[in-house]
Amino acid sequence: MAVLKDILYGVAIEQVVGSTEIEISQLQFDSRKVSEGTLFVAIKGTRSDGHDFVKDVTENGAKAAIVETLPEVIAEGVTYIKVANSATALGVVASNFYHNPSSKLKLVGVTGTNGKTTVCTLLYKLFKKLGYNVGLVSTVENYINDLVVPATHTTPDQIALNQLLNRMVDAGCEYCFMEVSSHSVVQHRIDGLEFAGGVFTNITHDHLDFHKTFDNYIKAKKGFFDNLTSKAFALTNVDDRNGNVMLQNTRAHKKTYALNAVADFKAKIIENLFSGLHLDIDGMEVYFRLVGSFNAYNLLAVYGTALLLEQDRTKVLTVLSMLTGAEGRFDYIIAPNKVIGIVDYAHTPDALRNILSTIENISSGTESIITVVGCGGDRDREKRPIMAQTACDWSHKVILTSDNPRTEKPEDILNDMLAGVSAVNQKKVLTILDRREAIKAACHLAKPGDIILLAGKGHEKYQEINGVRTDFDDKQILTEQFNLLA
Numbered sequence: 506m507a508v509l510k511d512i513l514y515g516v517a518i519e520q521v522v523g524s525t526e527i528e529i530s531q532l533q534f535d536s537r538k539v540s541e542g543t544l545f546v547a548i549k550g551t552r553s554d555g556h557d558f559v560k561d562v563t564e565n566g567a568k569a570a571i572v573e574t575l576p577e578v579i580a581e582g583v584t585y586i587k588v589a590n591s592a593t594a595l596g597v598v599a600s601n602f603y604h605n606p607s608s609k610l611k612l613v614g615v616t617g618t619n620g621k622t623t624v625c626t627l628l629y630k631l632f633k634k635l636g637y638n639v640g641l642v643s644t645v646e647n648y649i650n651d652l653v654v655p656a657t658h659t660t661p662d663q664i665a666l667n668q669l670l671n672r673m674v675d676a677g678c679e680y681c682f683m684e685v686s687s688h689s690v691v692q693h694r695i696d697g698l699e700f701a702g703g704v705f706t707n708i709t710h711d712h713l714d715f716h717k718t719f720d721n722y723i724k725a726k727k728g729f730f731d732n733l734t735s736k737a738f739a740l741t742n743v744d745d746r747n748g749n750v751m752l753q754n755t756r757a758h759k760k761t762y763a764l765n766a767v768a769d770f771k772a773k774i775i776e777n778l779f780s781g782l783h784l785d786i787d788g789m790e791v792y793f794r795l796v797g798s799f800n801a802y803n804l805l806a807v808y809g810t811a812l813l814l815e816q817d818r819t820k821v822l823t824v825l826s827m828l829t830g831a832e833g834r835f836d837y838i839i840a841p842n843k844v845i846g847i848v849d850y851a852h853t854p855d856a857l858r859n860i861l862s863t864i865e866n867i868s869s870g871t872e873s874i875i876t877v878v879g880c881g882g883d884r885d886r887e888k889r890p891i892m893a894q895t896a897c898d899w900s901h902k903v904i905l906t907s908d909n910p911r912t913e914k915p916e917d918i919l920n921d922m923l924a925g926v927s928a929v930n931q932k933k934v935l936t937i938l939d940r941r942e943a944i945k946a947a948c949h950l951a952k953p954g955d956i957i958l959l960a961g962k963g964h965e966k967y968q969e970i971n972g973v974r975t976d977f978d979d980k981q982i983l984t985e986q987f988n989l990l991a
């Protein structure tokens with residue numbers, strides 16, 4: 506419970522109709538979940554407009570509504586707060602309602618097309634091992650210290666996020682590492698939060714269905730840094746061509762990391778092996794268990810963040826050298842007949858190219874690389890032909906299959922992918938709609954020593970077809986198939 510006036514603190518109010526001295530029992534932006542005493546926040550979404558439900562919610566017990574446009578009929582006993590942006594207002598109100606949790610711990614946000622989960626998960630594991638109570642907000646799962654809280658989004662909505670952060674504060678967490686998706690910046694899910702720091706990994710092709718242009722996508726990521734305060738740090742990858750763009754208008758302390766460019770935190774790859782990376786990191790030679798040159802960037806981002814959070818350099822590197830990455834990222838198993846299977850979450854062209862070039866670099870050159878890959882439905886269509894082409898360019902055999910078709914026809918997605926397969930590559934490609942059958946086929950094709958890459962689903966435990974999620978786990982299916990191989 507809270508008094509409306511108190512939780513409106515910091516909201517840019519344009520007009521108030523009714524009393525703000527009323528008790529609020531819960532916050533809600535979904536009319537279907539309103540109960541007695543709710544403060545409803547009307548948000549214009551991608552499919553509908555919350556303002557269309559303001560009348561319904563007041564009939565169902567809502568006592569107040571935050572709106573961008575006042576309704577024609579003002580219900581008696583209901584308070585209306587008019588603002589310019591209700592999603593931003595929700596961020597501020599949710600923060601107040603849950604006692605401003607982000608100001609009570611050190612919250613670090615990580616943004617970028619790829620590497621967010623890896624960097625946040627490593628930071629979470631590192632700070633736990635350094636002896637702190639820590640929270641994690643990530644695509645795979647959220648953590649309140651040791652307690653797992655299932656994740657629904659990469660970055661939760663304003664209410665879920667502040668509620669989660671509040672539980673972290675109650676559990677004594679001193680740090681929280683969270684992924685900041687570009688959707689969350691544009692939809693103001695992170696508004697009202699106080700960040701101790703922001704980290705940028707990279708930006709490459711993805712989510713153009715939502716952002717429409719690459720420029721808008723860059724602006725979305727930059728928006729996160731633009732809103733950091735002068736007390737925060739902004740750590741960016743300056744080997745990425747847009748790394749410096751993130752720092753252009755930020756008030757935060759600007760810090761950089763790179764393998765190639767001049768930067769505050771530097772690393773060099775000494776060896777990149779199947780067993781892990783051997784790096785020179787700020788003049789110290791360290792072995793890490795993560796594989797692939799892209800992970801040198803992730804490790805460097807983690808190292809830089811830990812130092813900016815005033816941790817001891819030697820302790821950080823010692824712990825970091827023992828850590829494994831996030832579930833479903835370069836997760837490999839070896840069959841009894843010595844076929845190697847790798848499950849990875851590469852679901853963008855850049856990630857797919859990185860993972861396949863890593864596999865090529867660490868393979869002996871005599872084995873075949875068999876890639877099983879699909880593209881998500883109701884998501885960026887433009888990446889589909891590019892991902893198929895990338896798979897062909899770096900593999901000996903490619904099986905195109907389904908990866909969460911959602912509400913789209915799986916055949917249509919495969920046709921979009923096939924458009925990227927050149928005439929010369931046609932003979933490499935098979936299309937098998939059913940992902941389980943595609944994995945089985947890859948296992949049948951593989952000879953001892955060959956490498957199978959299952960890309961795109963990583964940790965996911967479901968396949969979403971026609972809006973229905975059924976149990977599906979790439980690694981489990983691969984393990985079953987491997988056990989059948991003599």
Ligand SMILES: CC(=O)N[C@H]1[C@@H](OP(=O)(O)OP(=O)(O)OC[C@H]2O[C@@H](n3ccc(=O)[nH]c3=O)[C@H](O)[C@@H]2O)O[C@H](CO)[C@@H](O)[C@@H]1O[C@H](C)C(=O)N[C@@H](C)C(=O)N[C@H](CCC(=O)O)C(=O)O
Pocket residue numbers: 534535536537547548549550551552553554555556558644657658659660661662686687688689692
């Ligand atoms: C495209 C997108 O991002 N959609 C998110 C968005 O929903 P929306 O804009 O479509 O909402 P809408 O259906 O148009 O409704 C608008 C408003 O009316 C309200 N409403 C609607 C119907 C009704 O009967 N009553 C009612 O009150 C809704 O609650 C909402 O407040 O706001 C919702 C509430 O915060 C999110 O749950 C929803 O995420 C959907 C499920 C989603 O799939 N999002 C993905 C694309 C996403 O966010 N991904 C990113 C990153 C991915 C990555 O890691 O690369 C993430 O952070 O997870």
Ligand SMILES: Nc1ncnc2c1ncn2[C@@H]1O[C@H](COP(=O)(O)OP(=O)(O)OP(=O)(O)O)[C@@H](O)[C@H]1O
Pocket residue numbers: 617618619620621622623624644659684706707799800802803833834835849850851852855856857859860963
């Ligand atoms: N720094 C990086 N640069 C490029 N590719 C990377 C990097 N780190 C990881 N990848 C690739 O991207 C995939 C996804 O990594 P990760 O889950 O860490 O990214 P993410 O940014 O959290 O993705 P999402 O947007 O889905 O939340 C990995 O499985 C790997 O193939």
Ligand SMILES: N[C@H](CCC[C@H](N)C(=O)O)C(=O)O
Pocket residue numbers: 644659852880881882884908909961962965
């Ligand atoms: N968080 C990303 C993950 C995509 C993973 C892939 N398996 C897919 O379903 O497209 C998204 O929602 O776009």
Ligand SMILES: [Mg+2]
Pocket residue numbers: 621622623643644645659684
């Ligand atoms: Mg993620």
